[in-house]
Amino acid sequence: MRSILILCLAALCLTACGRWIVGSNPENTPTINYEHFVQLVQENYSFFAEKQVKWDSLDALYRPMVHDSLGNDSLYAIMSKMLFELRDGHVNLYVNNDRSRNADWYLDYPANFNRGFVNRNYWGKDYQTSGALINTWLSDSIGYVYYPSFSSRFTKGNLDYVLNRFANAKGLIIDVRENGGGSMRNAFRLAERFVPERMLMGTSQYKTGPGPKDFSVLDSIFVKPLVDYKARAEAKAKAEEKKKKKGKEEEEKEPAEEETKEESTAPKQRPGRWMTADSTAMMLDKPVVVLINRHSYSATNFFSAFMSNIPNVTLIGDRSGGGGGVPVSFELPNGWKFRISVTRTYLPDGFNIEEGIEPDIYQNTGPEDELKGVDAIIERAKTFILEESSSE
Amino acid sequence: MFSLVLLPVWGQEGINLLNSGEHLTIGVGIAFNTVRDQAHSTLTYNGNGLRFFVSYERIRPDWVSRTMVSFDNVNLKARVKPRRDIRRSASLSDMQLTVGLYARLGDDQLADNQQYVGGTWNLQINSRNYPLPTNNRTGVMLQSSFGVGALDRRTISGADDWAFTTRVNVPVITALYRPTYIGIPPFLHIDKVKAKHVFSNFDIVSFGRFFKFEVGVDGDHQSRAWRTDRLSYDWNIFHTPVPATKPITSTTGSLVYGFRVLL
Numbered sequence A: 001m002r003s004i005l006i007l008c009l010a011a012l013c014l015t016a017c018g019r020w021i022v023g024s025n026p027e028n029t030p031t032i033n034y035e036h037f038v039q040l041v042q043e044n045y046s047f048f049a050e051k052q053v054k055w056d057s058l059d060a061l062y063r064p065m066v067h068d069s070l071g072n073d074s075l076y077a078i079m080s081k082m083l084f085e086l087r088d089g090h091v092n093l094y095v096n097n098d099r100s101r102n103a104d105w106y107l108d109y110p111a112n113f114n115r116g117f118v119n120r121n122y123w124g125k126d127y128q129t130s131g132a133l134i135n136t137w138l139s140d141s142i143g144y145v146y147y148p149s150f151s152s153r154f155t156k157g158n159l160d161y162v163l164n165r166f167a168n169a170k171g172l173i174i175d176v177r178e179n180g181g182g183s184m185r186n187a188f189r190l191a192e193r194f195v196p197e198r199m200l201m202g203t204s205q206y207k208t209g210p211g212p213k214d215f216s217v218l219d220s221i222f223v224k225p226l227v228d229y230k231a232r233a234e235a236k237a238k239a240e241e242k243k244k245k246k247g248k249e250e251e252e253k254e255p256a257e258e259e260t261k262e263e264s265t266a267p268k269q270r271p272g273r274w275m276t277a278d279s280t281a282m283m284l285d286k287p288v289v290v291l292i293n294r295h296s297y298s299a300t301n302f303f304s305a306f307m308s309n310i311p312n313v314t315l316i317g318d319r320s321g322g323g324g325g326v327p328v329s330f331e332l333p334n335g336w337k338f339r340i341s342v343t344r345t346y347l348p349d350g351f352n353i354e355e356g357i358e359p360d361i362y363q364n365t366g367p368e369d370e371l372k373g374v375d376a377i378i379e380r381a382k383t384f385i386l387e388e389s390s391s392e
Numbered sequence B: 001m002f003s004l005v006l007l008p009v010w011g012q013e014g015i016n017l018l019n020s021g022e023h024l025t026i027g028v029g030i031a032f033n034t035v036r037d038q039a040h041s042t043l044t045y046n047g048n049g050l051r052f053f054v055s056y057e058r059i060r061p062d063w064v065s066r067t068m069v070s071f072d073n074v075n076l077k078a079r080v081k082p083r084r085d086i087r088r089s090a091s092l093s094d095m096q097l098t099v100g101l102y103a104r105l106g107d108d109q110l111a112d113n114q115q116y117v118g119g120t121w122n123l124q125i126n127s128r129n130y131p132l133p134t135n136n137r138t139g140v141m142l143q144s145s146f147g148v149g150a151l152d153r154r155t156i157s158g159a160d161d162w163a164f165t166t167r168v169n170v171p172v173i174t175a176l177y178r179p180t181y182i183g184i185p186p187f188l189h190i191d192k193v194k195a196k197h198v199f200s201n202f203d204i205v206s207f208g209r210f211f212k213f214e215v216g217v218d219g220d221h222q223s224r225a226w227r228t229d230r231l232s233y234d235w236n237i238f239h240t241p242v243p244a245t246k247p248i249t250s251t252t253g254s255l256v257y258g259f260r261v262l263l
Helices: A002-016 A018-022 A030-044 A055-065 A072-084 A115-123 A156-165 A184-191 A229-253 A255-264 A273-284 A299-308 A367-371 A376-391 B195-199
Strands: A092-095 A128-130 A133-138 A142-146 A171-175 A199-206 A219-223 A288-292 A313-317 A327-331 A337-341 A343-346 B021-037 B045-059 B063-078 B090-105 B113-129 B138-156 B159-177 B203-205 B211-222 B227-240 B248-262
Touching (some): A002 A018, A002 B211, A002 B227, A018 B045, A030 A327, A055 A072, A072 A092, A072 A337, A115 A142, A133 A156, A142 A376, A171 A376, A184 A299, A299 A313, B021 B063, B021 B090, B021 B227, B045 B090, B063 B138, B090 B159, B138 B211
Parallel strands (some): A142 A171
Antiparallel strands (some): A092 A337, A128 A133, A199 A343, B063 B090, B113 B138, B211 B227, B227 B248
């Protein structure tokens, strides 16, 4: 009985000691919260060098204001101001009733998009919504897709439907203006429909340690087509060559049976996916225009960067908002949470996409154009597609 | 149906709990977890939840084999002082598969306390969801390790219907997967993540980079000839300093009741 009691006591002690062994929480005082905050940003943020932000100097400036009798509101204000200096839309401090932000990356520039106006004047009442993809025909046989957020989902079937719908269009406009980003998976899923073969879209690296130069080696970002068109074409060419050879041999041996054999080796129509792939493949040769503005941010910025590498894709509008770093979150001893960018992404030519992607054709639109009843960016895209399709 | 299967052993007289046999145990209990994963938070989270387990033991005069699968599902909270309403809690899911083979020390077949040493293989999938705003909400640790272990099986003098088994396991070499320094897996640039991407990111490590210690006590009370009631207490700690400056330390204690039948 004594052994059982000893065992029970030992069990209780071990369970109770968990917190002691693992380590208790850091003290929750303004100075300790500030210390953790400064250190976590210093050790994890990825764009100090690119943005020429001296975090040490900011720390030196704000540290004297932090003391243990500081209220939560004042501490929040100090931390928010420090984060604001990073000029990064992926940087936020979250408290119960607010979220700090720097939105200058789009508020300081023309909006270049008015959804209500575009809806009334271009989408009309007959547009279709396939998943999150709003799609409609524009005049002159041009397909138009508006994707409002990369957080909104669409299925492969939705995309198949949309691309099949515009299979006979002269060109396609993909409008990602005012799209603030979301899931990178959707960016890959959309981009893969426009690449003829596996393409290098850029390189990426992430923080691997606390030092300012502690970054991983650059990893290549590839986008593969949904169907490997190149491999299919090669296989088809090989099969035809083989067929020709076989045909010649058989012609020499049994010329009489040739006709029946030709019938049996006639190409078979494959259902479903192949049909879809064939129709999506048609977009590879047609002009595709991506419309961007300063509020095309984060995953939308990545998507625009990917698309800018594809030969038949043209970006029209304003520079995208940027957001080339993937944000991750941290927690402070007082339970506040904040997020900062921790990766860097470059185009194949080494251009850092954090500050946004330049369009191939700059075009603004605003109230003056709306008075004329047009969205100048959409009109520019239409003109471009018509020019391209007529020159072909 | 269950009793039909057990008919052959139903009529047996009381058996010595340390004798040979094959036993299947199914159990449920409560698990207490404390974890601090600095890749996600500076705070220590703890809480309790449910544990389910199934174990299969083969006991022979010279050896014991033991296979155990356990699932923990625990709700965790970080306690901030002065008290703040953080509202959302974290959650932990932990799955472990342990296979052990232990050889008997000494040759006294009638001894009422028996010692064994042997080797173990442990697979652990430990995943936590933190109440964070974006991306690194999920903390994952996968490990597969080979280790050494020991068993002590004994009856208590004056209480023939109770037997106790004490277990200790320590992994020696481990294949470990932890996310990167920034708390998320290194797959950001990969369109479709496949199993090979995960496997290629396992590190083979030893004590210095992955330490785990498990201890457990099973108290078996014979209530029928064919079945025993088992009360188990398990406790383990693991710690890994990977990735640099963002270690994880976790302890789990569990108290479970098991329904154990002689096969």
